[in-house]
Amino acid sequence: MQTLNRSIQDHDVVEEREWRDFAACRDTDPDLFFPVGTTGVALEQIKASKRICKTCEVRAECLQFALATNQESGVWGGTSEEERRALRKSWLARQQRRSA
Numbered sequence: 001m002q003t004l005n006r007s008i009q010d011h012d013v014v015e016e017r018e019w020r021d022f023a024a025c026r027d028t029d030p031d032l033f034f035p036v037g038t039t040g041v042a043l044e045q046i047k048a049s050k051r052i053c054k055t056c057e058v059r060a061e062c063l064q065f066a067l068a069t070n071q072e073s074g075v076w077g078g079t080s081e082e083e084r085r086a087l088r089k090s091w092l093a094r095q096q097r098r099s100a
Helices: 008-016 041-054 059-068 081-099
Strands: none
Touching: 041 059, 059 081
């Protein structure tokens, strides 16, 4: 598969094909990204899923999707549930300023 670069031209490619088609996690067991809890084995799952996210070329699109659709569970765009809660507050404030 062709590697995506973060360029305007490649943005068109991502729009033509769903960004998920390019996700580093597409062939990974989804359960890894949805650990139960935040201690013990779940912490190891979160770390492992974040390692995969670090290699992902559409991590920003994934995080944007998670914030826009209020994904409360799992690891999205390299962020944990707690990290996304904090990010979502500032993201919502930016969205409100843009629409004002």
